[in-house]
Amino acid sequence: MYNYTAFDKDFVTTRAEQFRDQVQRRIDGSLTEDEFRPQRLMNGLYLLLHAYMLRVAIPYGTLNSRQMRALADIADRWDKGYAHFSTRQNVQFHWPKLQDVPDILKALAAVDMHAIQTSGACIRSVTADHFAGATADELADPRPTAELVRQWSTDHPEFAFLPRKFKVAVTGSLHDRAVTKFHDIGLRLVQNANGAPGYEVSVGGGLGRTPMIGQVLRDFLYQADLLPYLEAILQVYNQIGRRDNKYKARIKITLHEHGLEDIRQRVEANFALQRGRFNGADQDILTRIEADFRPPAFKSASIHHFEAQRAQDPFFKAFTNTNLHPHKNPDYAIVTVSLKAHGATPGDAGSAQMRALADIAARWSHNELRVSHEQNIVLPHVHKADLPEVYESLRLAGLATANIGLISDLIACPGMDYCDLATARSTNVAQGIAQKFDALKREHIIGPLKLKISGCINACGHHHVGHIGILGLEKGGIESYQITLGGDGTENAAIGKRIGPGFSADEIVPAIERLIRAYLAHRQTADEAFLTTYRRLGPAPFKAAVYPEKEPKNEL
Amino acid sequence: MTLKPALHILTANDLLSGEVVYLTKSGAWSPRHASANIFVEGSLAAKRLAEIERSDISVVGPYLAVVKTSGTQPVAPEHFREVFRAAGPSNRFIGKQTHV
Numbered sequence: 001m002y003n004y005t006a007f008d009k010d011f012v013t014t015r016a017e018q019f020r021d022q023v024q025r026r027i028d029g030s031l032t033e034d035e036f037r038p039q040r041l042m043n044g045l046y047l048l049l050h051a052y053m054l055r056v057a058i059p060y061g062t063l064n065s066r067q068m069r070a071l072a073d074i075a076d077r078w079d080k081g082y083a084h085f086s087t088r089q090n091v092q093f094h095w096p097k098l099q100d101v102p103d104i105l106k107a108l109a110a111v112d113m114h115a116i117q118t119s120g121a122c123i124r125s126v127t128a129d130h131f132a133g134a135t136a137d138e139l140a141d142p143r144p145t146a147e148l149v150r151q152w153s154t155d156h157p158e159f160a161f162l163p164r165k166f167k168v169a170v171t172g173s174l175h176d177r178a179v180t181k182f183h184d185i186g187l188r189l190v191q192n193a194n195g196a197p198g199y200e201v202s203v204g205g206g207l208g209r210t211p212m213i214g215q216v217l218r219d220f221l222y223q224a225d226l227l228p229y230l231e232a233i234l235q236v237y238n239q240i241g242r243r244d245n246k247y248k249a250r251i252k253i254t255l256h257e258h259g260l261e262d263i264r265q266r267v268e269a270n271f272a273l274q275r276g277r278f279n280g281a282d283q284d285i286l287t288r289i290e291a292d293f294r295p296p297a298f299k300s301a302s303i304h305h306f307e308a309q310r311a312q313d314p315f316f317k318a319f320t321n322t323n324l325h326p327h328k329n330p331d332y333a334i335v336t337v338s339l340k341a342h343g344a345t346p347g348d349a350g351s352a353q354m355r356a357l358a359d360i361a362a363r364w365s366h367n368e369l370r371v372s373h374e375q376n377i378v379l380p381h382v383h384k385a386d387l388p389e390v391y392e393s394l395r396l397a398g399l400a401t402a403n404i405g406l407i408s409d410l411i412a413c414p415g416m417d418y419c420d421l422a423t424a425r426s427t428n429v430a431q432g433i434a435q436k437f438d439a440l441k442r443e444h445i446i447g448p449l450k451l452k453i454s455g456c457i458n459a460c461g462h463h464h465v466g467h468i469g470i471l472g473l474e475k476g477g478i479e480s481y482q483i484t485l486g487g488d489g490t491e492n493a494a495i496g497k498r499i500g501p502g503f504s505a506d507e508i509v510p511a512i513e514r515l516i517r518a519y520l521a522h523r524q525t526a527d528e529a530f531l532t533t534y535r536r537l538g539p540a541p542f543k544a545a546v547y548p549e550k551e552p553k554n555e556l
Numbered sequence: 557m558t559l560k561p562a563l564h565i566l567t568a569n570d571l572l573s574g575e576v577v578y579l580t581k582s583g584a585w586s587p588r589h590a591s592a593n594i595f596v597e598g599s600l601a602a603k604r605l606a607e608i609e610r611s612d613i614s615v616v617g618p619y620l621a622v623v624k625t626s627g628t629q630p631v632a633p634e635h636f637r638e639v640f641r642a643a644g645p646s647n648r649f650i651g652k653q654t655h656v
């Protein structure tokens with residue numbers, strides 16, 4: 001992974017000390033909250049419902065064991081012994097005290113981490129495929145590109161005050177696990193007809209109040225042109241993006257209002273100017289970055305023990321059925337560790353669990369971990385011979401839940417339990433659904449299903465792209481949950497459609513249960529996934545099941 | 557500021573801990589909803605809020621929240637958001653509920 005240079009280290013350490021001074025001046029009254037707020041937000045410090053929240057960047061979700069241990073130490077020393085891994089591949093501490101935050105930032109800087117640009121109208125922490133550099137279905141590793149974009153966008157003087165926040169995601173696989181079509185800029189690593197490496201560049205995707213699927217601005221951009229082209233897009237957005245209305249300020253609205261062709265012309269004209277300003281130094285940097293992302297030295301060993309253990313331990317077998325993904329080295333596997341034990345809060349990990357993950361990664365995953373936007377932790381490089389021991393260690397840490405890709409592997413934002421913007425809770429619904437389907441012992445029968453819950457229209461829980469989405473709102477003074485169906489965050493991007501009126505907090509879990517029963521009744525085979533059945537039949541049978549009283553009366 | 561006729565309390569977050577606090581009769585801040593001073597007069601509540609916004613640096617984001625009473629029941633928040641603020645998160649026994 002990327003190794004901080006002396007410059008990087010100095011940068012994050014200095015930033016922490018600057019913030020110490022700002023916090024001191026806030027506490028002694030020299031700064032008002034209005035003056036301090038933008039400064040704390042630039043360091044990822046929010047004030048939420050019950051406490052401050054510090055959002056720490058984990059660029060493209062990659063971290064090493066030492067960093068994971070440092071996060072666990074921070075959780076114990078300055079928070080409440082746990083951390084929340086978010087849908088932006090970041091980590092959030094939900095209980096820091098203001099006066100402790102400079103020390104937390106210092107502890108982060110000591111392990112090459114920071115909280116810069118995790119908030120505010122700037123280019124946010126770059127995200128990428130959480131299986132990057134490991135997955136069998138990859139054309140190229142997206143992380144060097146993501147790291148180049150991170151370096152270019154960090155403290156970029158021109159893009160510190162954009163009309164609104166700006167998110168970039170990168171994937172190097174045909175199968176899009178990075179939700180690139182729903183980012184302000186989505187980059188897909190591709191090759192042209194001559195085999196030259198480059199990018200397909202999409203813009204204007206986003207969730208939130210006005211969900212939109214990103215549109216392809218350039219179907220092929222040479223690798224060497226990436227930064228001038230990004231610079232061109234950002235300059236155009238900075239100039240014509242709306243600043244009069246924050247609900248219309250994202251680039252998706254700029255694109256919608258001006259049209260793709262107009263934006264393309266502006267970007268291309270600007271790109272022609274930018275190109276001359278880049279003299280190739282960025283490509284030298286990219287070459288150096290690529291060296292940091294060389295694959296680890298994979299070992300050779302017999303996988304006989306793995307096969308034997310699968311045959312004899314049904315729990316291990318169930319785990320390997322759901323939580324493994326094919327690695328580019330056939331003797332290896334990518335292990336997804338579920339942070340969704342049934343009834344737990346999605347994305348939360350206790351400090352002991354974080355240390356266990358750090359130890360497991362150090363011993364069996366070449367020291368590497370990933371945070372997925374689906375709020376799980378990934379061990380990207382585990383030799384199959386080591387899987388029985390990895391499984392046992394995970395089990396002892398309460399981390400061996402075999403539910404990846406199933407209904408209880410659901411995404412939920414913090415919702416009204418923590419978030420000051422929330423209109424309803426989301427974790428209660430997540431817990432209720434996971435416990436219900438665990439009790440019914442049906443989730444393995446139901447099969448692959450992505451259920452996503454947001455506690456308000458901002459859609460941090462990605463409900464628009466859930467096969468089943470749940471949006472928590474307030475209606476008539478109570479929490480009300482709307483169901484959407486048919487969303488898809490992959491290369492077959494689709495925005496879920498609302499199926500009808502919302503349900504109260506007590507009614508939503510039974511409604512989801514009726515919906516799933518309808519799916520089981522209507523699927524053609526046990527292998528037909530929920531989304532396929534939905535696409536085949538449309539919403540009608542699901543609506544009828546969810547709102548049974550609305551069914552026409554049987555006249556016979 | 558004109559307020560709809562209702563019972564109000566004054567609430568904010570503590571500057572250092574971020575914890576939800578309520579203004580008491582004595583003018584101190586308490587983490588307990590039950591200790592909040594109840595303003596019957598809207599104009600008085602608005603005036604007190606303005607004073608705090610101007611001069612109290614120990615809290616962040618003060619505002620007036622509506623409360624309701626019924627019979628001999630203790631005063632309760634009107635909006636469910638305020639119920640969660642007063643009680644702590646519902647998914648973990650970790651916030652206010654541990655010490656209030």
Ligand code: SF4
Nearest residue numbers: 413419422455456460
């Ligand atoms: S979706 Fe809304 S409630 Fe959930 S974290 Fe985002 S802003 Fe908060």
